[in-house]
Amino acid sequence: MDGLQSWWSYVVGHSDDVFEATLEHAQITVTVVILATVFSVALGIYVQSRPTSKAIALAISGIFLTIPALALFALFIPLVGPGNSPAMMALFLYAILPILRNTVTGLDEVSPAVVESARGMGMSPAQQLWRVRLPLAWPLIMTGVRISTLLTVGIAAIAILVGGGGLGVFIQGGLTRLGLPNSVESVWVGTVFTVVLGLALDAVLSLIQRLTSSRGLRA
Amino acid sequence: MAVEPKIRLDHVSKVYPGTDTPAVSELTLDIDPGEILVLVGPSGCGKSTTLRLINRMIEPTGGRIYLDGDDVTDVNPDQLRRRIGYVIQQIGLFPHQTIAENVATVPKMLKWEKKKISARVDELLDMVGLDPRVYGGRYPKELSGGQAQRVGVARALGADPSIMLMDEPFGAIDPITRESLQNEFLRLQDELRKTIVFVTHDIDEAIKMGDRIAILGKQSVVHQADTPERILAYPVDDFVRSFIGAGTAMKGLAFERVGDLDLAPFDGPNGNGESGAEPTGTITADATLYEALEEMLRTADGKTIVLDDSGEPAGVVELSHLSDALRTAQDEARRHYDELEAAS
Numbered sequence: 001m002d003g004l005q006s007w008w009s010y011v012v013g014h015s016d017d018v019f020e021a022t023l024e025h026a027q028i029t030v031t032v033v034i035l036a037t038v039f040s041v042a043l044g045i046y047v048q049s050r051p052t053s054k055a056i057a058l059a060i061s062g063i064f065l066t067i068p069a070l071a072l073f074a075l076f077i078p079l080v081g082p083g084n085s086p087a088m089m090a091l092f093l094y095a096i097l098p099i100l101r102n103t104v105t106g107l108d109e110v111s112p113a114v115v116e117s118a119r120g121m122g123m124s125p126a127q128q129l130w131r132v133r134l135p136l137a138w139p140l141i142m143t144g145v146r147i148s149t150l151l152t153v154g155i156a157a158i159a160i161l162v163g164g165g166g167l168g169v170f171i172q173g174g175l176t177r178l179g180l181p182n183s184v185e186s187v188w189v190g191t192v193f194t195v196v197l198g199l200a201l202d203a204v205l206s207l208i209q210r211l212t213s214s215r216g217l218r219a
Numbered sequence: 220m221a222v223e224p225k226i227r228l229d230h231v232s233k234v235y236p237g238t239d240t241p242a243v244s245e246l247t248l249d250i251d252p253g254e255i256l257v258l259v260g261p262s263g264c265g266k267s268t269t270l271r272l273i274n275r276m277i278e279p280t281g282g283r284i285y286l287d288g289d290d291v292t293d294v295n296p297d298q299l300r301r302r303i304g305y306v307i308q309q310i311g312l313f314p315h316q317t318i319a320e321n322v323a324t325v326p327k328m329l330k331w332e333k334k335k336i337s338a339r340v341d342e343l344l345d346m347v348g349l350d351p352r353v354y355g356g357r358y359p360k361e362l363s364g365g366q367a368q369r370v371g372v373a374r375a376l377g378a379d380p381s382i383m384l385m386d387e388p389f390g391a392i393d394p395i396t397r398e399s400l401q402n403e404f405l406r407l408q409d410e411l412r413k414t415i416v417f418v419t420h421d422i423d424e425a426i427k428m429g430d431r432i433a434i435l436g437k438q439s440v441v442h443q444a445d446t447p448e449r450i451l452a453y454p455v456d457d458f459v460r461s462f463i464g465a466g467t468a469m470k471g472l473a474f475e476r477v478g479d480l481d482l483a484p485f486d487g488p489n490g491n492g493e494s495g496a497e498p499t500g501t502i503t504a505d506a507t508l509y510e511a512l513e514e515m516l517r518t519a520d521g522k523t524i525v526l527d528d529s530g531e532p533a534g535v536v537e538l539s540h541l542s543d544a545l546r547t548a549q550d551e552a553r554r555h556y557d558e559l560e561a562a563s
Contacts, residue, residue, distance in 0.1 A: 117311030120276060120384075121325050121374075122300035135315045214315035216358030 003184075010185035018170070022193050024084075025166035028159065029152045029201065032088050036095035036152075037145050043096075044103025044141075045129065054104060061097040069094075069155050073162045082163030091156055095148040102144030106137025139217055142209035146202055153198040157190065167194045223288055224249035225382065225414040231272055231282035233265075242268050244438035245282065252381075253412040256444075259425040260435035261462065266418045269439045270384050273416060274303045286382065301325055304375030304383035304413070308390045310367050312359040318344070318370050319355035325377035343373040348403060365396035372404065376411075383415045390419070401427060422463050426451070426470060434459050445552075448474045452545070453552030468545050469509065475544055477511050477525050478504035482534025485524060498522045498535060508544055511536050 011018055040061075047054040064072070072093065076086030110133050118132045134141075160168035167190045174186030226249070233243040243265045250256045258266040271277045273284060275296040283292045291299055312321050319340045326336045344351040347369040359367060368388060375383060389397040405428065408415065419425055425432045426447040433444040436458050443455045451471035454460040460467075486497070500518035502511055503526050514523045515538060527533040 111309075111311070111314075113307060113309030113311035114313060115311075116276075116307060116309075117305065117371075117374075118313070120274065120300055120305035120307070120311075121377075122297045122328060124297050127328070132313055132315075136313075214358075216315045216317070216360060 006182075007185045007188050010182055011189055014189070018189060018193060021165065021167050021169055021190075022197055025153070025156055025168075025194065026197055026201070028084060028088055028091070028156050028164070028166055029149060029197075032091040032095055032152050032156075033145060033149050036092050036148055037099055039092075040096050040099035040144075041103050041141060044100050044107065045134075048104050048107045058097075058101060058104070061093075061100050064093040065097050069158055070161060073158065077162055084159060084164040084166075086162045087156065087159035087164040091152050094155060095152050098147040098151065099141065099144040102140045102147075103137060106140035107133055109140070110136045135214060136217070139209065139213040142205065142213070146205045146209070149201050149205060150198050153194060153201060157194050167197070222251055224285075225252040225287060226250040226273060226416070227285040227288075228269075228273070229283045229285065231269075231279050231284060233268055233272060233277060234280045241280075241438055243272065243279075244440065246439045246441065247282075248433060248441060248444065250414060250416060252414050254430040255408065255415040255417055255428055257417045257419060257425040257429035257432045258435055259419055259422060259429075259432055259462075260439075262420055264435045264437055265439035266420075266435050267386055269435070270386055270416055270418045273382075274300050274305060274384055276300075276305075301328060301378065302380050302382070304377075304380045306368075306371050306375045306383065306385040306388045308387040310371040312362075312367055312370055312374070314359050317356050317358060318349070318362070319351070321359070321370060322374045322377060324374060329378055331378075339377070343376055344370075346376070346407065347373045349373075363396075364392050365400060368392060368400060381414060383413045385415060385417045387419055388417070389424070390421075404428075423470075426473075434462055448548060449552040449555060452548040453556065455556065469512070471545060471548055472508040472512060472541060475508045475548075476504070477502060477506050477508060477536050480508075480536060480540050480544070482525055482540075483522070483537055485532040485535050498524050500524065501526050501532075502536075504528070504533060508536075508541055512541055 043057060047057045069090065072090040073087055076089045080086055080089070114132060114136070115128060118128045123131065156166050157168040157171055159166050160172045170186045170190030170193075172190075174183045174188075174190065177183040177186070228246050228248045230245045230247055231243060232241050232245055234241040246269060248256075258269060260266050268277055272279050275284075275291075278296075279292065283290055285291065286299075286302075312318075313324075319337070322340045322343050323336050326339055331339070340355065341351040344354060349366065349369055354362075354366070354370075359370070362370065371388070375385075389400050392400060401424070417425075417428055419428070429447055431444060432447055432450055434442045434450065436442050442462075443450055443459045448471060450459065451463065451467045451474075454463060454467070463470075498518065498520040500514040500520060500523040502514050502523055506525075511523055511525075515521055522535050522537040524532050525534050525536055
């Protein structure tokens with residue numbers, strides 16, 4: 001109980017900093033996820049009907065995920081200097097795979113009979129995409145977006161190591177002062193608020209997913 | 220003879236890249252306005268391919284396609300398809316749209332006014348026997364197979380196309396529902412008089428639905444294209460004979476009604492009695508000869524009393540009537556084909 005109390009008094013004592021860091025963390029995440037969504041959905045639409053490109057795109061975005069975060073973050077420093085930028089670039093690459101894969105799978109799963117009837121009624125390829133295929137793939141695409149968001153929130157905590165901000169500041173700050181007063185509290189503030197932010201963003205996306213998916217697609 | 224065909228296929232071919240043998244080879248076929256032409260043949264004969272060549276879901280590699288005399292072989296296929304209703308076995312309703320939205324698909328693409336669209340949707344759903352107030356707001360997953368195909372038909376009729384292409388539309392539906400859908404569709408067609416090309420592999424469905432039947436062999440070669448009566452009475456070759464199968468002569472009996480026959484007189488319940496027992500079975504004048512035969516077999520009398528509208532005996536139909544009717548149909552068909560041959 002002592003730990004919880006001192007943690008809480010640390011939060012209260014640094015409420016402005018905590019709020020600011022959470023906001024920055026959220027900004028990084030939301031920006032990255034929006035860009036990754038636009039990119040990955042467009043790429044997914046393009047590669048879905050091209051088996052070779054599809055395999056290559058999925059393989060490469062899979063490889064991105066296996067590159068250690070620290071290395072990938074640092075790789076961008078020579079290009080754009082330290083700060084949030086290299087972090088966001090790295091996070092963007094991480095966020096691609098879940099959205100790309102779910103876009104491709106979602107489009108793959110549209111029943112051929114549905115596409116056949118859309119075509120048979122005289123829908124152009126663009127109309128088939130916007131009116132039929134994308135709306136049908138949408139729930140799965142949104143699931144991918146939610147996974148990418150959780151992934152991004154978590155990994156964004158190490159942006160501090162390349163000179164960025166966000167809740168990682170509390171974690172890193174605590175770790176470098178370990179043993180000194182309030183160091184553990186600081187680590188826990190960074191951790192807990194990262195988790196809470198992740199859950200909050202996921203809840204919002206879940207609501208958006210529900211509101212933007214057709215009632216006819218619910219199980 | 221002067222009627223311009225609604226659809227004319229003129230030496231239409233389809234050769235898929237990488238193959239030598241065409242899927243459809245030089246097919247020439249005229250489809251008259253307002254008729255149901257059934258394409259029937261064994262699986263793999265190219266009947267579905269042929270159907271899909273008409274709305275250019277598959278692009279022909281040779282020949283020309285005419286609708287109402289206009290060459291549509293090279294027009295924009297999307298524009299073309301909006302003029303042609305298309306119904307497929309797997310139905311393909313849009314699962315994310317309500318029934319009303321599904322039915323409104325083509326009118327919406329043609330940018331009809333909202334009011335006109337919603338009136339049309341209600342009309343169409345009524346037409347196929349679904350209450351628009353009950354079903355309009357539902358989603359496809361809430362429908363049975365039979366209901367879904369009713370919606371499929373309503374959707375294809377959306378912008379009132381004069382042509383409908385139907386690819387085994389009732390093939391995946393249970394036999395009882397299929398029968399009622401077939402009957403309702405024929406009743407609907409009596410009012411609508413669409414030009415319909417209907418694909419099936421089931422000869423009985425072809426006989427039932429078709430004003431004319433085209434029996435297709437490999438590569439969509441037309442072995443015989445004629446009314447069901449003539450095909451049953453006079454299959455032109457062994458392929459047709461084996462495809463229509465056994466008992467075909469008897470199927471032909473379903474096309475004639477007892478009331479059209481020259482019946483034998485009815486001598487009363489205790490007539491002269493010299494020809495043995497009086498018939499005990501009865502049928503009405505609007506029964507088919509097939510039903511008369513069934514009644515004869517059931518009662519083992521070899522003849523059956525025909526009742527008029529008031530339920531009084533109007534005469535007697537005998538086995539010889541049936542064999543005469545079959546012979547007449549065969550003679551008529553043979554004469555028809557002899558004339559065709561003489562003319563060519």
